[in-house]
Amino acid sequence: MSDAHSVHQAATSAPEQQDAFWMPFTANRQFKKAPRLLASAADMHYQTVDGRRILDGTAGLWCCNAGHSRPSIVQAIAEQAATLDFAPTFQMGHPLPFVLAERLAAIAPDPLKHVFFTNSGSESVDTALKIAIAYHRVRGEGQRTRLIGREKGYHGVGFGGIAVGGLPNNRKFFGPLLPGVDHMRHTLDIERNAFSRGLPEHGVELAEDLERIVALHDASTVAAVIIEPISGSAGVVLPPKGYLQRVREICSKHGILLIMDEVITGFGRVGDAFAAQRFGVIPDMITTAKGLTSGTVPMGAVFTSNAIHDAFMNGPDGAIELFHGYTYSGHPLACAAAIATLDIYRDEDLFNAAQRLEQYWEDRLHALKGLPNIIDIRNFGLIGAIELAPRPGAAGARGYEAFTRAFYDYDLLVRATGDVIAMSPPLILQREHIDQIFDRLESALRATA
Ligand SMILES: Cc1ncc(COP(=O)(O)O)c(C=O)c1O
Numbered sequence: 001m002s003d004a005h006s007v008h009q010a011a012t013s014a015p016e017q018q019d020a021f022w023m024p025f026t027a028n029r030q031f032k033k034a035p036r037l038l039a040s041a042a043d044m045h046y047q048t049v050d051g052r053r054i055l056d057g058t059a060g061l062w063c064c065n066a067g068h069s070r071p072s073i074v075q076a077i078a079e080q081a082a083t084l085d086f087a088p089t090f091q092m093g094h095p096l097p098f099v100l101a102e103r104l105a106a107i108a109p110d111p112l113k114h115v116f117f118t119n120s121g122s123e124s125v126d127t128a129l130k131i132a133i134a135y136h137r138v139r140g141e142g143q144r145t146r147l148i149g150r151e152k153g154y155h156g157v158g159f160g161g162i163a164v165g166g167l168p169n170n171r172k173f174f175g176p177l178l179p180g181v182d183h184m185r186h187t188l189d190i191e192r193n194a195f196s197r198g199l200p201e202h203g204v205e206l207a208e209d210l211e212r213i214v215a216l217h218d219a220s221t222v223a224a225v226i227i228e229p230i231s232g233s234a235g236v237v238l239p240p241k242g243y244l245q246r247v248r249e250i251c252s253k254h255g256i257l258l259i260m261d262e263v264i265t266g267f268g269r270v271g272d273a274f275a276a277q278r279f280g281v282i283p284d285m286i287t288t289a290k291g292l293t294s295g296t297v298p299m300g301a302v303f304t305s306n307a308i309h310d311a312f313m314n315g316p317d318g319a320i321e322l323f324h325g326y327t328y329s330g331h332p333l334a335c336a337a338a339i340a341t342l343d344i345y346r347d348e349d350l351f352n353a354a355q356r357l358e359q360y361w362e363d364r365l366h367a368l369k370g371l372p373n374i375i376d377i378r379n380f381g382l383i384g385a386i387e388l389a390p391r392p393g394a395a396g397a398r399g400y401e402a403f404t405r406a407f408y409d410y411d412l413l414v415r416a417t418g419d420v421i422a423m424s425p426p427l428i429l430q431r432e433h434i435d436q437i438f439d440r441l442e443s444a445l446r447a448t449a
Pocket of ligand 1: 119121122155262263264
C-alpha cells in the first residue's frame, strides 16, 4: 500500500484509537464516546465515514463559501505543491502573494489597499492589534496603546484576541491577558428586538458607550477599537440600525483606528465582498481568514488603509519597517488556493449570492417562529440564528440536542453555540437547499425537548 493510499484509508474510516487527538473547542470525552466523523465533501454536502450524506448548513465553520472540494481549487493546490512547495517571504519572495494581494486590494473598499498575510483569523486579529499600536508609535503618538473591544466579541484565541474579546469562557482560564483593554457593551437585546428581520431597530445608542470609555481613559491613550460587524461565534449578534456608522464617527473624531473583524462576514457572507461595503462603513483595517481560501488551506489577511501602511514606509532605506510576520505569511499553497477561490467568487458572482437569496432565506427562517422554545430568530445576508430558551439549570443542553438531532436524524449540519443554532451555508446554495435546511431543522426542533 502506498503512503498516499494509507492516508486516504485513514481519512475515510473511523480510527481505532481516538485518545491522542486533543480536540479544539470540543467536549472531548463526550465526543469520543460517539464521534461524528466526516470523510469527504463535495459542493453542498459532506459524507460521513459511515456513508451518510450531510447537507452543510454552516459552510464547514463559516469558511467554505465556494462549496466543498471545488475541482479548480483542488487542482491549483496540487499543482502548486508540485511546483513550489514553500518559499520564505522574509527578505525573499515568490510571485504568488504579490499577485494575490493585488487581487484582494481590488475587491477591498477604498482606501484599504494593502494586505498583510497570516494563517488564521486569530493571527489576523493579533496582527491588526499590533499594527494599530505600532502605527501610532511610528507617528509619534506612542502613548496610544489602549484597545477597546466589546462584550460577546469573538476575535480568535491569541492573547490579543481573547483580551479584546468578550466571551467569559474564552478569557477566565488564561490569567490577566493584555493590560489596557476595555469593552463596550454588546448589542444583543432580545427584549426589544426579538424576531427582527434583518438589522434590529433598537440599540443605536449603545455606540455612545464608546464615548464614555474614551472619556474615561482620554482619547490620547486609545489606539484602536475592534468589533465584528456581525458577530457569529457569540450566537449571531447584529448591529442595530445606525450603530456601526456611529462607532465610525466616534473613532474618527478621536483619531482612534477602527478595526472590523470580518473573519466570518468577509468574502460574500452578507452580500458584498465585505460587510464594510454592504453597511457603507469603512474601517481603517479589516481582518479576514476562512472564506479567503474557502477553507481549503489555512490563510488569513489583514487589510490596512493606505495611510496606515504609508506611515511605516519611512526611515532609512534598508530598515525593516514592521517587525512582525509568520513563517507561512503568503504560503504558496494558500496563495494558490486563494487565487483559485477568488476566481470562483468572480465567475459565479458569489459576492452577490446573499443579496439574491436573502429574502427567501429570511422568509423560510422566520417561518419557524412559533415552534416550541424559540425565543428569537435573527438573520442578515446568508446568516441565520435561532435562539432557544435554555433549560432550567442546563444552559446549552437544548441547543446541543437540536444540533445532534439535526445531524443524526435529519442529515443536516448546523452549529450550536450554547442555545443558539446558527447557520451560514456555502454561497453556492440554491433555493432547494434552503428548503431542505429549514424542513430538516424544523423536524429536529420539533423533536427537541
Ligand atoms: C470574528 C472572528 N475573528 C476571529 C476568529 C478566529 O479565527 P481562527 O479560528 O481562524 O483563528 C473567528 C473564528 O470563528 C471569528 O469568527
